[in-house]
Amino acid sequence: xxxxxxxxxxxxxxxxxxxxxxxxxxxxxxxxxxxxxxxxxxxxxxxxxxxxxxxxxxxxxxxxxxxxxxxxxxxxxxxxxxxxxxxxxxxxxxxxxxxxxxxxxxxxxxxxxxxxxxxxxxxxxxxxxxxxxxxxxxxxxxxxxxxxxxxxxxxxxx
Numbered sequence: 585x586x587x588x589x590x591x592x593x594x595x596x597x598x599x600x601x602x603x604x605x606x607x608x609x610x611x612x613x614x615x616x617x618x619x620x621x622x623x624x625x626x627x628x629x630x631x632x633x634x635x636x637x638x639x640x641x642x643x644x645x646x647x648x649x650x651x652x653x654x655x656x657x658x659x660x661x662x663x664x665x666x667x668x669x670x671x672x673x674x675x676x677x678x679x680x681x682x683x684x685x686x687x688x689x690x691x692x693x694x695x696x697x698x699x700x701x702x703x704x705x706x707x708x709x710x711x712x713x714x715x716x717x718x719x720x721x722x723x724x725x726x727x728x729x730x731x732x733x734x735x736x737x738x739x740x741x742x
Contacts, residue, residue, distance in 0.1 A: 598666050598667055598668055599626060599666070599667040600664065600665065600666050600667075601618075601622045601663075601664070601665040602662060602663065602664040602665075603618065603662070603663055604660045604661070604662050605647075605660060605661055605662070605663055606660055607650065607651045607654075607655040607656075607659060607660055607661050607678070607679075608651060609651065611647070611651065611660070611661065612644060612647035612648050612650075612651050613644075615643050615644070615646075615647040615661075615663045615676070616640045616643045616644040616647065617640075618663065619639050619640065619643040619663065619665055619672075619674060620636045620639055620640050620643075622665050623635070623636060623639050623665075623672060624636070626667050627667075627731065629731070629732075633732070634732065635729070635731055635732050638709050638729050639672055639674070639729055641705060641709060642674055642705070642706055642709055642710055642727050642729055643663070643674050643676075645702040645703075645705050645706050646674060646675075646676040646706070646725055646726075646727060647661065647663065647676055648702060649676070649678075649685065649702055649703075649725065650676045650677075650678040650725070651678075653678075653680065653683050653685075654678025654679060654680040654683055654723065655678065655679065655680070656679045656680065659678075659679040661676055661677060661678045661679070662675075662676070662677040663675070663676055664676075664677070664724075668728065670730055670731060671711060671728045671729055671730045671731055672728070672729050672731060673726055673727070673728045674726065674727050674728075674729065675724050675725070675726040676724065676725055676726075677722050677723065677724040678722065678723060678725075679721060679722055680723065681717045681719070681720065681721065681722055681723040683723075684715055684717070684723065685703060685715055685725055706727050709727075709729065710727035710728055710729055711728050711729065711730045712727070712728050713725070713726060713727035713728065714726060
């Protein structure tokens with residue numbers, strides 16, 4: 585399984601975008617839009633490309649989980665994007681370190697289930713993902729999405 589509970593590498597040498605957003609559906613939609621826009625600025629990837637759609641989907645799922653399962657009233661969530669050499673790392677930090685994401689359920693989710701597909705999507709589209717609790721107040725769920733080789737080396741230069 586691709587899920588890993590490891591601490592990420594130091595970030596000092598990679599381009600980073602980070603922003604606090606409201607823990608609402610509007611905040612989750614904005615996270616998705618901003619992630620695709622940042623990817624376009626860094627790499628020149630078109631909004632309608634497979635890579636952009638994958639980044640949008642993974643960001644939407646992580647943000648949705650943060651506002652649904654990781655929300656405390658009056659507390660925002662943080663979206664952080666990191667441009668790695670061959671991937672984009674999407675991190676969503678929420679305010680419920682006590683609620684760790686479960687492992688994706690084995691087998692298919694029943695079609696009438698109201699939830700439970702988000703982690704399956706992340707597991708399918710991310711090259712790896714995991715969760716880190718760094719303090720008593722927050723947790724970060726992250727996923728790395730490999731970029732298509734046709735967009736260069738991930739450095740933002742084509």
